[in-house]
Each structure stands twice: as C-alpha cells, then as structure tokens.
Amino acid sequence: MSGLGDLEREVMAQLWDAGEPLTVRQVHERLDPARGLAYTTVMTVLDRLAKKGVVTQQKADRAYRYAATQTREEMTAALMFDALSAAPDGAARDAALAHFVGRVGPDGAAALAAALKAAAGDR
Amino acid sequence: MTALLLGALGLTLSLIVPGPLARARWTARAPGATVVLWQSVTLAAVLCALGVVLAAPEELVRAHGADQTFGVAALVAALGVAAVIVVRLLVSVGLVAYRSRVRRARHRLLADLLDAHAGLDDVVRVLDGGLPFAYCVPGRSPRIVLSQGTLRVLDTQQVAAVLAHERAHLSARHDVVMESFTAFYRAVPAPLRSRAPLDAVHILLEALADDAARRRHGNGPLREALQALGGPVGDLELEPHDAARERRWRLDRLAPGAPGTDARLSAAIYAVAAAILVLPTVLLVVPWLDRAMHTWPL
Known part of the structure; x- marks a missing residue:
C-alpha cells in the first residue's frame, strides 16, 4: 500500500x-x-x-x-452488505466484483441485513 | 437472400444456440475454449444483425428495380440503423465499465481503511466480522477481500487455494470478459436477448480460476474451501438456488476421479469458434458485397 x-x-x-x-x-x-x-x-x-x-x-x-461519518462497525457492515447482496438492478449479472462463491439472494440479503444490524447493536 | 440467411443465422445464434450450449456437459472439460466460443457466438450474432440491416435495403432496391434517389435514401437509412446498433453497444460498454469502476473504487477505499491486517500485503485486505466470505475487486489496483470469519473457518492450505483462485481472476482480467457480456446483454432489445451467455460465462470463468488454483494447491484444499464457504452461515440459509447449483457444478469438477481439462476438445472448440466468425463472412457477406458494389449508387 x-x-x-x-x-x-x-x-x-x-x-x-x-x-x-x-x-x-x-x-x-x-x-x-x-x-x-x-x-x-x-x-x-x-x-x-x-x-x-x-x-x-x-x-x-x-x-x-x-x-x-460512520463507526468502524457501520462501515464494515455497509461494505459487506454491498459486497454480498445481489446487483442493484438484478437484471444483469454484476461485473464489478468477483466472489469466491455465489452471492446472497434477495431473501438472504434481507436476513443478512438484519444479522449485521443486530451484530452492530451488540457492541 | 443474403439478408434472410444472415437474419436466420443471427436469430439461431442469439436464441437457439445459447440454451443447449449452456446445458452442455463437455464445457466443463474446456472452460477457456468455451468462453471463446461464447464470445464468438455473441459477436457473430451482432455482425449478423449489422449484415441484415445493410443488406436488406440493397436487396429490396435491386429486386424492385427502384430509381437512383430511392437507392440513396435506402443506403443512408441502412447506414443510420447500423450506426445506431454500434453506438448503442458502445454506450452500454461505457456505462457498465463506468458503474463498475465507481463501485470498485468505493470498495477499494473502504477495504483499505478497514483492513485489520494493517496493509501487510499490497492486495489482500482482511475485514472484521465472523461471516465467512471472500471476493476480489478487479482493476488496475486490485484487492482481494477476506473476512476474519473466512480465516477462522479455513486452514492455511485452503486460504492459499482461495487466494490463488482470486489472483487468477485478477491477473487474467476475467472482469473485462464479464463486463463485455453484461454490456451486450444490456444493449440487446428484450425479446432477442438471453441470460444464458451471462450465467454460462460466469461459471466458466470460475472454473478457469479453480483450475489455476488447483494447479498450485491441488484439488483437496480448494474443494474443502468451496464446501466451507458456500454452505449455510449459522442458521442463515443465504445461498440462492442458482448459486447452489453453480457450487455443485464446481465441486463435481474437483471431485476425485472427475475428468480433467481436455486439450483436444479445446482445440476443436477453438476451431468452431473461428468458423462461426469467419464462414458467414466468406460465404454470405463477401459475395453480397461484390454484387452490391455494382448496384449501390456510389
């Protein structure tokens, strides 16, 4: 770096x-x-x-x-959520990032958001 | 006649070929060649569309023996439509590339700021958090992002296999291939386009990265990493259906006794890919150009 x-x-x-x-x-x-x-x-x-x-x-x-502007936990959660959830428009595959295994589906994204929010609230 | 044949070929390439090609099992043994085949099929379909647009007016004019003015108008209209197709494709490529770059720049910035490994490595960033995941941010200044959860779930060999997989994506610039297919998909009008190339090429690129990783670290660690990172996370069942299918397909390729890559099959696929691009041009477009040169009011 x-x-x-x-x-x-x-x-x-x-x-x-x-x-x-x-x-x-x-x-x-x-x-x-x-x-x-x-x-x-x-x-x-x-x-x-x-x-x-x-x-x-x-x-x-x-x-x-x-x-x-965000706590470390909030920023981590935001980055992970953006990385793991499906492409914003959903129609085409997102070419911006490449994942080792498949991304999270729409249902999974909602569950993940809830889990991350809960984790951020735990501190 | 040329326009009709080119149209039939274009529709075959864009609507009929993708389905069976995406389902074919032999592609697992020649992922690199099959990506080239998909590129050839996609490009040939675009060239066919351009061919139809240019040839159809000329053939109509010739068949009806219309006068000079009408011929000029038809030529201008044909060139205009062809230009629209080309510009639409280029704009789509530019938009996809721009959006990807913006999103990557943001990811790179945040991953650099949040890195828990204090920049020990130029490329690898480690994020806090138990959720296991690994992905890469391609580009001229690439990053590989892992979570602490990944390092907890995987052993050293498995992490090395995952890193080799991601490095293969980055150094072969698989993102450029994926971007071009995404751009084509977006540029083609809805009734004529198919998701099949997009999904097929995506998984073939994963297979190529898997092959690079297993050449260095063997099948075992990579297979175990795929199993560990893809499954349910705690009690969260996050994996969508198509992702689960892709993972099974990759695991099957890495299973003991699975057939490896096949050089002869690859060579045959490369030959077909070249033929799809070259033959229509030689057999249809060149004879038509020859006739058209005499007819067009040039």
Whole structure:
C-alpha cells in the first residue's frame, strides 16, 4: 500500500478510537510523534478523507474538528452488505466484483441485513 | 437472400444456440475454449444483425428495380440503423465499465481503511466480522477481500487455494470478459436477448480460476474451501438456488476421479469458434458485397 494509503487508515483508526471529533493537531499528536510526521501532511490526509466522504469537517470554537461519518462497525457492515447482496438492478449479472462463491439472494440479503444490524447493536 | 440467411443465422445464434450450449456437459472439460466460443457466438450474432440491416435495403432496391434517389435514401437509412446498433453497444460498454469502476473504487477505499491486517500485503485486505466470505475487486489496483470469519473457518492450505483462485481472476482480467457480456446483454432489445451467455460465462470463468488454483494447491484444499464457504452461515440459509447449483457444478469438477481439462476438445472448440466468425463472412457477406458494389449508387 502506498504511504498515503497507510496514513489514511491510521488517521481513520484514530478518529474511530477517539469516539469524538478531533482537531488536526489532536490527530497529529495521537499518531506516533516519533516518526516526524508533518502537521500539514495530517491536514492533507484529513482533507482527502473528507473529499472521499468518510470523514466530516465541523467548525467549533474557531477550530475545525474532524469525525468519521460512520463507526468502524457501520462501515464494515455497509461494505459487506454491498459486497454480498445481489446487483442493484438484478437484471444483469454484476461485473464489478468477483466472489469466491455465489452471492446472497434477495431473501438472504434481507436476513443478512438484519444479522449485521443486530451484530452492530451488540457492541 | 443474403439478408434472410444472415437474419436466420443471427436469430439461431442469439436464441437457439445459447440454451443447449449452456446445458452442455463437455464445457466443463474446456472452460477457456468455451468462453471463446461464447464470445464468438455473441459477436457473430451482432455482425449478423449489422449484415441484415445493410443488406436488406440493397436487396429490396435491386429486386424492385427502384430509381437512383430511392437507392440513396435506402443506403443512408441502412447506414443510420447500423450506426445506431454500434453506438448503442458502445454506450452500454461505457456505462457498465463506468458503474463498475465507481463501485470498485468505493470498495477499494473502504477495504483499505478497514483492513485489520494493517496493509501487510499490497492486495489482500482482511475485514472484521465472523461471516465467512471472500471476493476480489478487479482493476488496475486490485484487492482481494477476506473476512476474519473466512480465516477462522479455513486452514492455511485452503486460504492459499482461495487466494490463488482470486489472483487468477485478477491477473487474467476475467472482469473485462464479464463486463463485455453484461454490456451486450444490456444493449440487446428484450425479446432477442438471453441470460444464458451471462450465467454460462460466469461459471466458466470460475472454473478457469479453480483450475489455476488447483494447479498450485491441488484439488483437496480448494474443494474443502468451496464446501466451507458456500454452505449455510449459522442458521442463515443465504445461498440462492442458482448459486447452489453453480457450487455443485464446481465441486463435481474437483471431485476425485472427475475428468480433467481436455486439450483436444479445446482445440476443436477453438476451431468452431473461428468458423462461426469467419464462414458467414466468406460465404454470405463477401459475395453480397461484390454484387452490391455494382448496384449501390456510389
């Protein structure tokens, strides 16, 4: 994975673990200070994540704070549901992803959604 | 006459051939050649449609001895309809490719962010969660996504077989083949199209990836992985009917004593695929072109 990709994952992990919106400085401090990461780099990464829609930017007390738009569990559930359920239009086979074994049918998708929701609620 | 023959051939290729070809058992012994055969049948059907559109007006004009102006009008109309067919196909290819790329980009992003293995591998991503599944996100920057559940259910050999299967999909760009068939399916008007090629090619590509995986890791681990990942998950019976049938078909190919791939059969299928594309052109289109060149007001 590229260096920026690694950093994106680590920044997301900090936001998820914090459980509250963080400023760029707070994220910067929480990442390993020993590796000499520039403040502006962290800002760039947060900006990229915001553009991709996985992070929101909120203004509070004259400072921008960043938060993940979904919890880790919600995002995992959303990804799995999208991966495992049938193609959105159903008419044609979806060519976007290839599964090791067949996808989940319409009935299965409903059951799966319920199971994922229950699992997310368990935490 | 040319238009009638091309029309009959086109309808045969698009409506009559797919059913028996999809049900044929010998395709299991030559999956790669059969994918090429499906491509040849599909492409030949499109060429037949174009041939009908171009030849029919010319033949009508010639049969009725119409005048020059009418001939020009018929030529323009024929070229217009042919252009519509081609553009419709290209637009469909573009749309399918675009939608796939958007969905893949989203999957790649989320899988990278959620990866529980901290990017140890360039391609493989592991997601939290007990539900066992494995899939790949094709493209120029591909990913293979596994769940923790998969790693719990499968042993090392079986995981290696699954990864080899997915890597075969990715390196052979099976997604491009699947996209092209999906695009053709969407572009063809409803009464003329058949789902059979789509489903048949899908399972043949799975067979090709299975063959790549078993060459490296043997039949056993792959078969066990297919059994473990495809069955009911806990008390959830998730597998739809056609997926269950596909899995049985793949398990049968991997069973001890099942016939392997057959090089001679493959060669014969390749020859038929080439003939389907070449023969109609040589026997029907070239003689017609020869006649038409004298008739068309060029």
